[in-house]
Amino acid sequence: MKTFNYHSPKDVKEATKLASSSSAFLAGGMTTIPSMKLGLATYKDVIDIKNIKKLSGIKVSGKTVMIGATTKHAEVAASKDVSKAIPALAKLAGNIGDAQVRNRGTIGGSISNNDPSACYPSACMALNAVIHTDKRKIEAEKFFTGMFETALKSGEIVEAVEFQIPEKADYQKHPNPASRYAIIGVFVAKHKKDVNVAVTGAKSCVYIDKDLSKKLSSNFSSSAIDGTEVKSSGMNSDMHASAEYRANLVSLYTKKAVEAC
Amino acid sequence: MTKVTLEVNGKSVSKEVPDHTLLSVFLRDNLNLTGTHVGCDTSQCGACVVHVNGKSIKSCSTLAADVEGSKVTTIEGLAKDGKLHPMQAAFKKTHGLQCGYCTPGMVMSAVDLLQTKKNPSDQEIREWLEGNICRCTGYQNIVAAVKEAATKM
Numbered sequence: 001m002k003t004f005n006y007h008s009p010k011d012v013k014e015a016t017k018l019a020s021s022s023s024a025f026l027a028g029g030m031t032t033i034p035s036m037k038l039g040l041a042t043y044k045d046v047i048d049i050k051n052i053k054k055l056s057g058i059k060v061s062g063k064t065v066m067i068g069a070t071t072k073h074a075e076v077a078a079s080k081d082v083s084k085a086i087p088a089l090a091k092l093a094g095n096i097g098d099a100q101v102r103n104r105g106t107i108g109g110s111i112s113n114n115d116p117s118a119c120y121p122s123a124c125m126a127l128n129a130v131i132h133t134d135k136r137k138i139e140a141e142k143f144f145t146g147m148f149e150t151a152l153k154s155g156e157i158v159e160a161v162e163f164q165i166p167e168k169a170d171y172q173k174h175p176n177p178a179s180r181y182a183i184i185g186v187f188v189a190k191h192k193k194d195v196n197v198a199v200t201g202a203k204s205c206v207y208i209d210k211d212l213s214k215k216l217s218s219n220f221s222s223s224a225i226d227g228t229e230v231k232s233s234g235m236n237s238d239m240h241a242s243a244e245y246r247a248n249l250v251s252l253y254t255k256k257a258v259e260a261c
Numbered sequence: 262m263t264k265v266t267l268e269v270n271g272k273s274v275s276k277e278v279p280d281h282t283l284l285s286v287f288l289r290d291n292l293n294l295t296g297t298h299v300g301c302d303t304s305q306c307g308a309c310v311v312h313v314n315g316k317s318i319k320s321c322s323t324l325a326a327d328v329e330g331s332k333v334t335t336i337e338g339l340a341k342d343g344k345l346h347p348m349q350a351a352f353k354k355t356h357g358l359q360c361g362y363c364t365p366g367m368v369m370s371a372v373d374l375l376q377t378k379k380n381p382s383d384q385e386i387r388e389w390l391e392g393n394i395c396r397c398t399g400y401q402n403i404v405a406a407v408k409e410a411a412t413k414m
Contacts, residue, residue: 006263006280006326026327033283033322034304046280048327074316098392099370100310100319178305180391 001037008048012055012134012157018047019155025049027070027109030101055108055159060085063165066132069108069158077102086127088169088187092119095173097180108158111143114150114205116236117181119173121206125198126189127163134159147204166191168220168261172253174201176240183241184249188257190220197254202235202246212254222255265325269294270338280326285309287325288335296336296365300394307393310366311335317373319392336365339372347413348372348406357406359397367393371407375414381407 009015015025023045026032035041049055050070059066060081067076076082077094096102096110096119110120111131123129124140131138134157143151152158169189173182182201189196195216197209215224232247241249265282266275269292276291288294288311299321300308309321312334339346345353348368358364367390374381374389381389386407387400395403 001281001283003279003281006324008326008329026324029322029324029327030304033324034302036281037283037302037322046324048324050327098307099373099389100307100317100392101304103316103318104323 002039002042004036004043005045006048007045008051011052012049012159015047015049015052015157016134016155018045020045021154023047023155025112025157027106028072028101028104029109030097030105031109031113031115049157055157058082060165065089065163065165066160067107067163068160070106071108073097073102073105073107073110074099076107085165086163086169088171088189089123089127089163092123092171092173092187095119095175095180107161111161112150112152112158114144114146114148115181116147116204116206117176117183117185117201118206119171119182119185119200122182122185122187122198122200123163123171124161125206125208126169126187126196127166128189128191128196129164130162131158132160132162133157141208144206149205164191170257170260172257172260174249174253184246184253186250186253186257188216188254188261190216190261193217195220197257199250202250204236209250209254212251216254216258220258220261222258225251225254225258263326265329267325267328267330268332270334278325280324282325284311284313284320284323284325284328284333288320288333294335294337298362298365300362300366305392305394306363306366307370307390308363308366310369310393312369312373315373315376317370334369336368339368346372348375348410351406351410351413352403355402355405355409357398357402358395363393363395363397367395367403371403371410374407375411379414380411383408 055070056068073093083090129140166189173185185200187198197212230247232243235243237243298308300306304322
């Protein structure tokens with residue numbers, strides 16, 4: 001690993017002051033450090049934001065669940081408040097990577113990296129999440145802009161993610177057997193007025209399947225999407241799964257999620 | 262350079278190291294605690310698992326500076342007064358290892374599991390050990406070892 005300067009600021013203001021075009025914010029480091037070890041990323045300054053107290057914690061209000069950016073996956077998975085308000089979200093967090101990744105990895109890191117196979121972005125999309133940064137609030141749909149790309153500007157820090165509590169929700173994942181990343185992950189959320197079906201792992205970026213969402217909005221049962229073709233065009237194809245296989249998994253896992261709601 | 266002060270296996274240690282020093286490197290090269298192994302470079306094998314403030318983590322994917330002030334337990338810190346930790350004794354008894362390379366990570370990970378779950382099922386043990394790869398045993402005897410240890414801890 002190439003050398004860098006390590007910083008551990010105590011507040012967001014100090015952290016943003018340290019940021020430059022050759023710096024990275026470090027939270028759990030479960031992607032950042034392996035990337036630096038492999039030489040895929042090099043930085044002059046690594047700014048550890050874990051000691052900024054206000055960035056961690058879980059708060060449930062009447063309609064939303066607010067999770068601080070440096071809250072670890074294991075904390076979300078074990079949270080009684082999250083399990084009560086949005087059980088599917090606790091389940092999702094409890095199945096990310098492995099136990100040691102969950103003891104370090106954070107929600108803010110996951111969404112800022114926006115890996116096309118990461119689990120959390122699908123929850124953000126399906127649960128109409130609002131991403132709170134040090135500068136503004138960004139709707140999930142506008143936050144995830146492409147493969148490993150987000151609407152975040154240089155030096156902008158994710159502070160928290162605010163999820164809308166749905167009537168029902170479930171997350172179903174077909175994990176890569178080695179990494180546990182989603183070959184396909186489908187997050188189905190039934191809100192008061194409509195249903196969101198968010199898909200991760202299938203394309204270069206998380207997305208809402210509008211067709212499936214619409215059909216389930218008018219009839220929330222797995223039979224409502226019988227015969228609905230999920231098109232494989234634009235889907236990823238690799239040694240683990242062809243585009244056609246992924247397309248089939250999207251409809252299959254949407255059904256599984258609806259039935260588990 | 263940065264000064265890193267940790268409590269490792271009950272003893273306070275302080276070393277001046279380059280900022281990019283990984284915890285695994287700090288333990289192995291600076292403290293000569295070579296029981297913590299490094300088996301891959303992709304954070305997937307789990308041979309480097311140690312406890313930081315009681316929780317299992319991968320020391321090869323964590324900066325030493327990042328855990329400044331923490332309590333770290335490595336495989337060398339488990340045995341007390343020359344007596345094997347129940348998990349180590351169980352691995353020995355059930356032959357939960359062959360070459361032994363993955364064993365320190367397996368043991369540290371399994372100890373963490375039993376801290377939160379007293380009597381895990383086979384399935385729960387296998388799920389928990391997802392991040393620990395063994396290329397010798399086929400895992401059967403490792404699961405048996407964790408079950409055996411669960412009756413002693």
